[in-house]
Amino acid sequence: MHASRRFRQAIEQRRQQQLYRQPTLIEQYQGRLVQVAGQQYLNFSGNDYLGLAQSDQLKAALSEGALRFGSGSSGSPVLTGFHYAHQALTDKLCDWLQVEDVLLLSSGFAANQLLLHTLPDKQDHLLLDKLCHASLIDAALTAPCSYSRFSHQDWSALDSKLRQHSNSWVVTEGVFSMDGDSPDWSRLTALCASHQAELILDDAHGLGQSGPEGRGSWAAQGGNVAGISALMANFGKALAGQGAFVAGSTLLIDYLRQFGRHYIYSTSLSPALCWALCTAIDLCRKEQWRRDKLQQHSELFRRLATEAELPLLPSATAIQPVLVGDTEKALMLSEQLKQRGIWLSAIRPPTVPRHGARLRVTLSALHQTEDIYHLIKTLRSLW
Numbered sequence: 001m002h003a004s005r006r007f008r009q010a011i012e013q014r015r016q017q018q019l020y021r022q023p024t025l026i027e028q029y030q031g032r033l034v035q036v037a038g039q040q041y042l043n044f045s046g047n048d049y050l051g052l053a054q055s056d057q058l059k060a061a062l063s064e065g066a067l068r069f070g071s072g073s074s075g076s077p078v079l080t081g082f083h084y085a086h087q088a089l090t091d092k093l094c095d096w097l098q099v100e101d102v103l104l105l106s107s108g109f110a111a112n113q114l115l116l117h118t119l120p121d122k123q124d125h126l127l128l129d130k131l132c133h134a135s136l137i138d139a140a141l142t143a144p145c146s147y148s149r150f151s152h153q154d155w156s157a158l159d160s161k162l163r164q165h166s167n168s169w170v171v172t173e174g175v176f177s178m179d180g181d182s183p184d185w186s187r188l189t190a191l192c193a194s195h196q197a198e199l200i201l202d203d204a205h206g207l208g209q210s211g212p213e214g215r216g217s218w219a220a221q222g223g224n225v226a227g228i229s230a231l232m233a234n235f236g237k238a239l240a241g242q243g244a245f246v247a248g249s250t251l252l253i254d255y256l257r258q259f260g261r262h263y264i265y266s267t268s269l270s271p272a273l274c275w276a277l278c279t280a281i282d283l284c285r286k287e288q289w290r291r292d293k294l295q296q297h298s299e300l301f302r303r304l305a306t307e308a309e310l311p312l313l314p315s316a317t318a319i320q321p322v323l324v325g326d327t328e329k330a331l332m333l334s335e336q337l338k339q340r341g342i343w344l345s346a347i348r349p350p351t352v353p354r355h356g357a358r359l360r361v362t363l364s365a366l367h368q369t370e371d372i373y374h375l376i377k378t379l380r381s382l383w
């Protein structure tokens with residue numbers, strides 16, 4: 001194969017740059033604990049913010065869904081892949097988020113591709129925050145219109161770009177996945193409104209963990225969903241499932257249903273999973289204690305890390321990155337933590353900017369107070 005040599009070289013280069021990636025085989029997942037190669041670790045690298053992934057009610061709902069609807073959807077939603085369970089999940093999302101309609105997609109990555117490929121017209125312009133997720137950046141690169149990026153959360157930079165481009169779509173995240181911070185909602189929406197720009201919000205990390213009943217980052221700041229043209233979030237984080245949705249007006253969702261290739265030409269989610277997600281939303285809405293716990297953990301972590309003089313980024317969410325800078329050092333710290341029973345992955349470029357390697361602590365409602373004390377004590381001893 002003529003490409004083999006190139007593949008080998010590229011992989012070797014990745015190894016030399018300490019950027020080689022490999023999945024870890026998780027033998028057992030128990031919320032705050034993971035078991036790898038027979039060894040248990042305190043887990044600070046998951047996205048199970050509310051600790052729902054091991055909930056007995058969710059397991060029961062998934063089993064019931066499988067018994068009622070079978071395992072797979074057996075087709076695209078526009079053929080035979082849209083079942084009663086998909087409609088139930090759609091209705092649940094509309095009621096929870098107070099939106100007119102929702103489209104279900106097989107992943108957040110696909111949802112972001114669909115949004116940036118389908119919504120803008122040729123003469124439109126996409127404006128992305130510089131720290132947007134890879135799924136948004138890749139989608140912008142191949143979108144049908146021009147795009148540019150503005151410095152992270154820099155409102156005057158965004159304002160001047162909006163002045164240069166009419167028919168803009170501003171694309172940002174509710175909680176930035178690698179930094180844990182959120183845009184200032186009133187400034188962002190005021191800017192979009194004053195320039196008549198459309199707003200696309202990826203709230204993958206905000207949904208469930210913030211806002212009244214876990215509606216998301218915009219709701220946490222008292223925002224109105226009507227200010228968002230297209231709201232996207234995935235089910236793989238706080239809701240402990242898989243897949244994603246896009247929410248918006250009846251008109252926008254109908255347009256995506258007609259022209260969204262990632263929707264039309266893709267097998268829809270498993271109906272059993274959709275059934276379980278309905279239960280996940282119910283639990284998320286009514287079990288406020290999970291968000292309260294998460295908030296307490298994040299405040300405690302910040303207080304202790306500040307006292308220990310660890311370099312934190314400004315985040316008030318369950319994502320608490322400790323900036324290391326050097327990739328090798330971040331990997332070494334992660335390894336040393338592992339030897340002390342703590343699973344905390346190093347995040348390296350290109351996921352984060354060059355010299356931006358970090359230990360990205362993610363908290364869960366299932367963590368215990370002593371877990372956080374233990375993490376900080378260990379980090380301080382290694383730093």
Ligand SMILES: Cc1ncc(COP(=O)(O)O)c(C=O)c1O
Binds near residue numbers: 106135177202205
């Ligand atoms: C901000 C953000 N958007 C989109 C995605 C992609 O979602 P999915 O994992 O469902 O493909 C992720 C990662 O999971 C993410 O962190």
